[in-house]
Amino acid sequence: xxxxxxxxxxxxxxxxxxxxxxxxxxxxxxxxxxxxxxxxxxxxxxxxxxxxxxxxxxxxxxxxxxxxxxxxxxxxxxxxxxxxxxxxxxxxxxxxxxxxxxxxxxxxxxxxxxxxxxxxxxxxxxxxxxxxxxxxxxxx
Amino acid sequence: xxxxxxxxxxxxxxxxxxxxxxxxxxxxxxxxxxxxxxxxxxxxxxxxxxxxxxxxxxxxxxxxxxxxxxxxxxxxxxxxxxxxxxxxxxxxxxxxxxxxxxxxxxxxxxxxxxxxxxxxxxxxxxxxxxxxxxxxxxxxxxxxxxxxxxxxxxxxxxxxxxxxxxxxxxxxxxxxxxxxxxxxxxxxxxxxxxxxxxxxxxxxxxxxxxxxxxxxxxxxxxxxxx
Numbered sequence: 001x002x003x004x005x006x007x008x009x010x011x012x013x014x015x016x017x018x019x020x021x022x023x024x025x026x027x028x029x030x031x032x033x034x035x036x037x038x039x040x041x042x043x044x045x046x047x048x049x050x051x052x053x054x055x056x057x058x059x060x061x062x063x064x065x066x067x068x069x070x071x072x073x074x075x076x077x078x079x080x081x082x083x084x085x086x087x088x089x090x091x092x093x094x095x096x097x098x099x100x101x102x103x104x105x106x107x108x109x110x111x112x113x114x115x116x117x118x119x120x121x122x123x124x125x126x127x128x129x130x131x132x133x134x135x136x137x138x139x140x
Numbered sequence: 141x142x143x144x145x146x147x148x149x150x151x152x153x154x155x156x157x158x159x160x161x162x163x164x165x166x167x168x169x170x171x172x173x174x175x176x177x178x179x180x181x182x183x184x185x186x187x188x189x190x191x192x193x194x195x196x197x198x199x200x201x202x203x204x205x206x207x208x209x210x211x212x213x214x215x216x217x218x219x220x221x222x223x224x225x226x227x228x229x230x231x232x233x234x235x236x237x238x239x240x241x242x243x244x245x246x247x248x249x250x251x252x253x254x255x256x257x258x259x260x261x262x263x264x265x266x267x268x269x270x271x272x273x274x275x276x277x278x279x280x281x282x283x284x285x286x287x288x289x290x291x292x293x294x295x296x297x298x299x300x301x302x303x304x305x306x307x308x309x310x311x312x313x314x315x316x317x318x319x320x321x322x323x324x325x326x327x328x329x330x331x332x333x334x335x336x337x338x339x340x341x342x343x344x345x346x347x348x349x350x351x352x353x354x355x356x357x358x359x360x361x362x363x364x365x366x
Contacts, residue, residue, distance in 0.1 A: 002235065002268065006153050014147060024144055028153065035270035035297030066296075084293055084329050094332055097300055103153045103271055111144045 003036055003103070004044035008054070011108045020113040023054035031064045031102035032081065038063060066100025157272055160240035164275025173255045174361045176354070177274050179298055180282035182264030185308035185341060187216045189282065190259055191223045192341045196351045197257065198224060202358060205252040206259040209238040216261060226252050237268035240275060256358050266295040277361060278303040285309050285318040292326035300330040304337065306350060311340040
């Protein structure tokens with residue numbers, strides 16, 4: 001629920017300068033190691049936007065699996081999402097785990113509810129540059 | 141009505157928490173305080189582990205305090221005060237994890253004074269606390285032998301992040317079907333460089349090893365104090 005609230009809050013903060021608006025769609029990236037279950041997040045999202053101007057806003061979730069990597073053989077392509085290999089299937093060396101920690105707001109779409117003169121902001125897709133994602137959560 | 145517009149954002153969803161956690165980290169670094177974020181399922185023995193840890197570290201002259209996160213009640217903070225350290229209870233009122241803003245507010249309220257170690261006992265939950273940076277030096281995952289040995293693969297997020305996994309209630313191993321080797325292999329898969337410590341608060345097994353791990357980290361933190 002906290003994550004759904006933060007998604008909504010972040011979108012709404014960026015819409016403050018646009019007058020009355022309706023959020024139509026929000027796209028997020030959720031990693032396998034983020035400890036967020038997509039279906040529960042969808043449910044929480046519906047509860048967060050329920051009964052407000054964004055009640056019909058669709059939450060689009062881009063799932064990002066973790067990767068298992070062998071120092072000698074590279075990424076293990078045969079890894080199945082949700083299952084974990086103990087050793088490299090080719091050389092039997094221990095594997096490293098990489099990625100899958102994404103918990104990112106990627107994009108949203110909105111509709112102004114009244115015709116107002118357009119306000120350019122840093123956050124606007126046509127006027128500003130995206131905030132870089134924090135890469136500090138890299139795996140050991 | 142106007143046409144729909146798209147906005148590229150590309151920022152961490154928990155950016156506000158991350159900023160608050162960075163502020164906490166600076167505060168802890170300046171004070172030379174080691175911060176330990178304890179995360180487990182409810183009933184895994186976080187408070188009990190602290191109850192046996194506190195006397196040993198106090199005997200070494202370390203100054204400690206605890207922030208206790210719980211959905212309701214002051215019980216855990218009372219237990220730790222009885223064990224001899226200042227403890228402040230953060231009652232989250234239904235929220236299933238602590239976040240950096242709650243910790244910051246709790247610290248301001250508690251006014252602990254100078255500390256070598258701050259324990260943050262998170263709300264009993266293996267999912268939600270995983271994603272929230274509290275400005276800690278290390279996350280410690282607790283896994284009791286009365287739980288399933290498949291917990292690490294069921295909750296990979298926390299076991300991949302925890303620098304230390306502490307197995308608790310090891311005195312019960314003869315009486316439960318918990319497969320210690322399997323649990324360890326799962327944790328190693330997710331976190332090859334993590335520490336694995338098997339403990340029992342009842343018999344004292346592993347408690348010295350756990351305390352030595354903390355002491356080494358306190359010394360390392362003190363050495364880097366700005």
